[in-house]
Amino acid sequence: MTALSVAGLHAGYDPDLPIVKGVSFDITRGEAVSILGPNGAGKSTMIKAIAGLVPCFAGHVRLGQTDVTGLASHHLVRNGMGFVPQTENIFTRLTILENLQIAAQLLPKAERAGRIAAMLDMFPDLAARPGELAGALSGGQRQMLAAARALLTEPQVLMLDEPSAGLSPKLVGQVFDTLRRISEAGVTLVLVEQNVRAALTLTERALVLVDGKLAHDGPSETLHDGKLLGELFLGHRTAEART
C-alpha cells in the first residue's frame, strides 16, 4: 500500500527557476528510503516541498489516498506527515515538555498525556529533565526531541532532513540507532542524508537526485560499493531505471 506518492513534482522558490524538476516516486507503507545526491541537487528543497514549506509549481503529492499538494505544513501534519527539518528543528526557548505539548495538541485530549509519556519512555535522555529549556540540549538530544515531537502524532510518513548534520560521529551513531528503532516499529521513513554510508545501512531503498532530477531509484545495496553512486554524483549517469 502506497504511503507517499510524488508525481511530476516541480518545486522551488521561483517558478521560472524550479529546483526540483519533474520528480516522481512512490513509497510503500513501512518502507525506509534514503534520498541522496550531491550538494545543490535539490534534496532538501524536494523534501520541504513535500512537507508544504516550499511552493510546488506542478505535479502532485499524495499521502496515502489524499492529495496534499501545496497544503500548508500544519494541514500536512494533521494528514499524517511528520517532518524534521535539518536545523532549527525544536523551539529552544520552550521546555522539552512544552515542545512535546505543542505537537500533542493535534491529538484528542484523552490521548495527549499518554503519547507524551510514550515518547519520554522512548527517549530516556529527554525524560530525565522535561522541564529544562530545549535550548540547553546537545545536538544529538535536539535531534531526539525533534524526532520525538514528529513521532508523537503517529505519522504515516516521517521525513528527516539530514539528521546527522553537524553531529559528532558518536552522536550520529545514537541518532541512527534511534531511526533504526523507529523504522523497525513500522513507520515509513524518508531520509535526506549526506552521510551516505549510514543512510544506506539504515534504509532498504535509495533515490539519487542530481540537478533536481531523479537519477536513480533502487535497492540500497546497489549503491554500497560507491562506484555507481560516484558516477551518479559526478553526472556520468543521468538516469537509471528503477530496479
Add this chain to the structure above:
Amino acid sequence: MNPQAIIDGLIAGSTIGLGAIGLTLTYSILRFANFTHGDFLAWGAYLTLTVAGVLGGLAAGLGAPVYPFSFGWGLPLAMFGGVALTVALTLGLDRILFGKLRARGADAIIIVMASFGASMALRSLLEFIFTAKPAYFTKALQIAKPLGLGMRATPDQLLVIGMTAVLVVVLHLLVTRSATGRAMRAVSENPSLAGVYGVNVENVIRVTWIIGAGLACIAGVMAGLLVQIRPYMGFDLLLPLFSAAILGGIGSIPGAMLGGLIIGLAEAFAVQIVGAEWRAAISFVILVLVLMLRPQGLFGQKGA
C-alpha cells in the same frame, strides 16, 4: 521631591504598559513595528465612547456615577462593545492590508511603512468623524484621597492601577500556561517550524491581533477616563509605547509592563526635576540608551 510622582508615574505607566504589551506581542509574532497600535488606543476610546452614548440613550440610569467612581455601569458595559469593535477594526486591517503583504512575502520594512500610512489614515478618519475637539467619558469631578506618605489618588486612578495588575497577571498566565500561549511563543520563535509542529500560524496571528486590540482599547479607555479623548492621544503615546516594549524586551509581557511603569515613573520624576516641557523627551532618551546599552531589553533574548 514630592512623592506624588510615584503615584502619577504608576498611573501613566499602567496605560503605557498595557499598550506596550499589545505592541510587544504583535512585534514578536508578526515581526514588524506596528505604528497603528497607538491609533488602536484612540479608536478603542472613541468606539467605547460611542457605545456608551448608545447605551446611555437606551437606559439613562447607566450613566449615573457609581460611588466612589466618576462613571456609571454604562462605561464598563460599553468597554466590552469597544473591545469587540476595536478587534473587528484590527482584524479588518489585517485582512485588507497586513495579511495581503504577509502572503506576498513582503519585507518587514514594507509592512512597517504600510502601518505608518495606515496609522495616518486611521487618525485622520478619527478626526473627520469625531472632530479634534476633546471628548470625555464623564464630566464628574473626583477629589484625590490621601494614601499616606504624602501621596494622593482618585478612585478612578486606583481602579486603573488595579485593573492593569489583574490584566497583566491573567495575560501572563495565558501566555505561559495555556496551549494558546505555547503556540504564540512557538510562532514568535520560528513561524515556519510552528507549522511543522501542526500549529495554524494564521490562527495564532488572529489571536495576537485580538489580544493586542483588546488591550489597546482598554488602555485607550483608561487614558480617556483619566485625562481626555483626542484623535492624537494614541499617536502621542506611540514613543512611550515603543520605549516600554523595547526596554522590557520584545515579546516579554512582564517586561513590557515593567518597561511601561519605568517610563511612567521616569516621566513623572522628570516633570518635577527638569520641568514638564521635557516629559516627552524622557521616552526618547530611555529608548536610545536601551538600544545602545542593552538592545535585547530587560527580559528579552539576544537576537529575538
